[in-house]
Structure formats: structure tokens, C-alpha cells
Amino acid sequence: MSNFFFNDRKELVNDAIEGSLVTAPHKNLAKLDTDPSMRIVVRKDWDKKKVAVVSGGGAGHEPAHLGFVGKGMLTAAVCGDLFASPSVDAVLTAIVAVTGETGCLLVIKNYTGDRLNFGLAAEKAKHLGYKVEMVMVGDDISLPDNKQPRGIAGTVFVHKMAGYAAEAGYSLAEVKEFVDHANKQVFSIGVAMSGCHLPQAKGDAQRIPEGSIEVGLGIHGEPGASKVATQNSREVIELMLSKLTPHITKNNRVAVMVNNLGGVSALEMGILTKELYHSALAPQIDYVVGPALVVTALDMKGLSLSLLVLDEKIEKALTAPTEASSWVGAVKPEKMSVISLETVETKVQYTPSDDKLSGQIVDVVTQTLSELEDELNALDAKVGDGDTGATFAAGARGIAALLKAQDLPLADQSKLCLVIGERLAVVMGGSSGVLFSIFFTGAGQKLAEGKSLVEGLLFGLNQMKHYGGADLGDRTMIDALQPALEALQQSNSLEEAAKAAGKGAEDTAKSTKANAGRSSYLNSDSLAGNPDPGAVAVAKVFAALLKANIV
DSSP: OOOOOOSOGGGHHHHHHHHHHTTOTTSOEEEOOSOTTOEEEEETTOOSSSOEEEEEEEESSTTTTGGGBSTTSBSEEEEEEETOOOOHHHHHHHHHHHOOTTOEEEEEESOHHHHHHHHHHHHHHHHTTOOEEEEEEOOBOSSTTOSSOOOOTTHHHHHHHHHHHHHTTOOHHHHHHHHHHHHTTEEEEEEEEEOOOOTTOOSOSOOSOTTOEEESOOTTSOOOSEEESOOOHHHHHHHHHHHHGGGSOTTOOEEEEEEEOBSOOHHHHHHHHHHHHTSTTGGGEEEEEEEEESSOOTTBEEEEEEEEEOOHHHHHHHHSOOOOTTOOOEEOOOOOOOOOOOOOOOSOOOOOBOOHHHHHHHHHHHHHHHHTHHHHHHHHHHHSSSOHHHHHHHHHHHHHHHHHTTOSBTTOHHHHHHHHHHHHHHHTOHHHHHHHHHHHHHHHHHHHTTOOHHHHHHHHHHHHHHHHOOOTTSSSTHHHHHHHHHHHHHHOOHHHHHHHHHHHHHHHHHOOOOOSSGGGGSOHHHHTTOOOHHHHHHHHHHHHHHHTTOO
8 A cells, every 4th residue: 555644535635625614725715515526625615606617537636626726717626536537417517506697717737538528517507508618728838749738737827817807707719719819828747756645555666767757747646758868957847848838938937936846845846846946948037927837746855847928918827816726926037136245253262372281181081082982983883873972073183182282271271161162063073072062052151150160060060961961870981971060069179070970871771762863762771781972972081080099
């Protein structure tokens, strides 16, 4: 079974319609209460004084067709089952429900089922005394030798033209004449990386080779004209335009619809639209519709481009207001605005200075962490991703390099902490680098306020906990660092601090539940007996400071 959210296959389309109607932003839509097999969505504000515009087709192309029902576009949409034309009776019922003396225009896509079912419904409606005309959209230019080009996303351009003319009060003959003219100015092509998946369907929709696209596949997953070995956004847009532009002249002004076929991320659609804006066609583009979901093919990973050649009347119809919820509007593209802004200077300003004790502390800490690289990596391989030692060593070597170059403000503890914090964010990498940067930056800020070194480090620890989300007992380096700093504050004894850090590290080996970091994804069996490598690093640093007789 393919991945597909639904409850009851028989009610799938009805459920989707209800979900759309209950959230209709203009509160202007209703489903006709008729035979359960008929799914007809109509305008609630329709009074039959103007020409009705009816369209429809199979479900699976949402938001088409019901998303384009509303003032200024469709009067009604007739929905079939997935990729299946609605019945003749359903179409006839829709015509009768919305058509007054002024008549009705049917807009359909050029598929056999739609031609037959809508066509027969039109003839039956005429027999009942209704005035009905029909326009078939065949905007797909991907198969040039096809005598029956398919209707795809460009159909929505035709919906917009028909809805405008009807809303403007044109007669049925005038609406038909204008829509016939506009219909000849619409050209579309689609490409995709993969086909679509139907609910409960067996097999794989992925017939397209990895790294390739298929050009001209249909909106029901029908095979296209060719496969091309590229997924480069610029090459894809250039390829599509190379197929479309022979259908227009260099003097034509156009609107372009950028249609997501259902499975392309918003990020990718933005990239593709950027390429369109910078394409050779760009000087001729007056309007862009999208990027948006317009006529989809369920979850097809692809897009289509539709060109609409503009004249004064078509442009007016394109830009006229509508209350169809899924019409995103036609926007004049313009160069991306860029606002100049001076870079905010955050680099710590300092003068290198010397202090024997501070230099000794920095040397012991950095040397210890560098030497622990392999040991910490091995520990982390049991409870994490095996890089704690490398990460800590990278930070240590970055600070050691500054010490060796005599480029640290050793005589100014506040500036020293700030510089260390700034440098660790650059050389240490990952979340550990940011956490230690927060730690030392917080400490430096408090020292600048006149607080003691221990008070500053405890403040930095609280900042680290606040932003990092971990706390004492969560099986992280905090389990060794917090007890050590608290012991140092209470006793002013490095020996007591080293003991507290060591015990904290040992206790992490007894914990079988981590609440932060990568270890939080592991089960208790993986954690039992294995101390947290960050906590071990802290304990060994305090032990090294004690051994070096730092006072």
C-alpha cells in the first residue's frame, strides 16, 4: 500500500471536499445536497442573472477544481473520483442548478472522459432548454505530434478569463468568443522527478531514473515525451522554456504560471522561480502566478509552467479581483530589494597582556583536552557519535595557538573569558562550541561587572543551561562542572572542586537515562556503565589543575 492519509477509500473525495469547504475563507461555497454519488460545489452567492461558468474533472488535482469556485472565476465545480471524470448526470445536475436564462459555459480539459461526459451533459441540458456552450483546453505542448493535446494547469488561466467575462455581464456568445480567443494563447509543459501514488495502489511510481526528470508526463502520471539526465534548477527551467517559447513571438508579453504538481518543497519552488526570473524569457514576463499548488497530480514531484500571451483585455481579466480561494493572484515580478546594512561589530576589542597564573591555567586546560582526544572519542563512540574528543581538542588547540602567539589578554580575566568564548564559537564547531562560547561569554560579562571568577563561571553555567536545555542530572558535562564550581565557591579549594567533578563524572556512568544531547536517543543498555565523555573531560581538567598545583 502506498503512503496516503485517508479513512475510507469510498469517502475519500467527499472527505476532502468537506475539509476544503469548512475552511473556505470567503464563506461562499456549498456542496449540493443531491445523489451521494454526485459531488458538486457551487457558489452560495450565485443568482443566475449572469452566465454560469462550470468546470470539473477527476479528483487528485486539488486545489483544482473546487478551489477556483468563487466570484470572478467558476460558478460550480463537478468533482469525479480520483483521476476519473464525473458522471454525465453529475454534470447535468450542476448545469441545471446554476444556469439561468443567460446560459452556461463549460470549461473542460481535453481528456476523453471529460469530453464525453461533459459533452453529453451539455447536449441533454440543451434538450431541456438551457443555453450551453463548451470550451476544451489543450494547453500541453509537450507532445507536438498529438492531435489531441491534453489540458493541464493552463486550464486555470482559462477559468480566470471565463469568470471575468461572466462577472462583467457578457452574453454567453461574448463569453465564449473571448474565452476561445484566450484559450489559444495558453501553452504549458510539465516535468517531474517521479510520478504519483494512488491510495491502496501497488507498485512503485518511480519509473524515472535517479538524477533525471521526465518531460511532458501527464497529470495522471501518463508517460511523457522524454527523460533528461538533469535535476539542475537552471537547466530544468531552460529546458522547459525552450519547448514553450517557439509558441510565442519575441514581441509577446506574457504571464507565467509556476505550478507545483504536488510533491515539490516550497524551497525548491522558490529556487525554480528564481531561475525563471533570470531566464532569457524574463524581459517578456509581465506577471507571474505562483509558485503555487494550482493543478496537481497528487504527490507528483514535479512542476509545470504555463504561458498566457497578454493583450489589453486578457491582462484586465487576469488581474481582476476574485473570491476563488486558491487563486493566488498575478504579480508583476521585480528585482529583489536589498537594504544595505553595516555589519554589526561583535568582535572583542582587547590588548594582549601577560599574567603568569592565567597563562598557566590556560596551558594546563588546553594541553589536557588535547591529550584526551582519543580517550574521549572512544567514550563517545559508546554513547554518542564518537567526536567529543576531537571537538574538545579542536577548541583547546585554537586557544593554545593564541596563547603561544601571546595574543591573549591574560591580565584581564573579563576580556580573557570573552576572547575564549568568541574563539571557541569559531574553532570548536557543533553545539559544544556554541555552549562553551555562551559559558565563557557569560562569565566574562559578570567579571566586567566586578564579580569574582567563580561567580562569573557560575553565571556562565546558568546561561549554558538556559540556552542548551540541559541541567544537573541530565547526564552531560554539567553533572561534573556544576558540582565542581559550587564546591569551589563554598570551600575555595581546588581539591574539593576536583573531587566533586570526579564524583559527578562517575555518577553519569550509573545513569541509564540521558535527557539531553545525542545520548538521549539511546536505550538504557547502551548507557549503563559508560560515563558521559563531556563530564569526564571536565573531571580530568580539574584533576590536571590540581596536579599542576594551580593556586
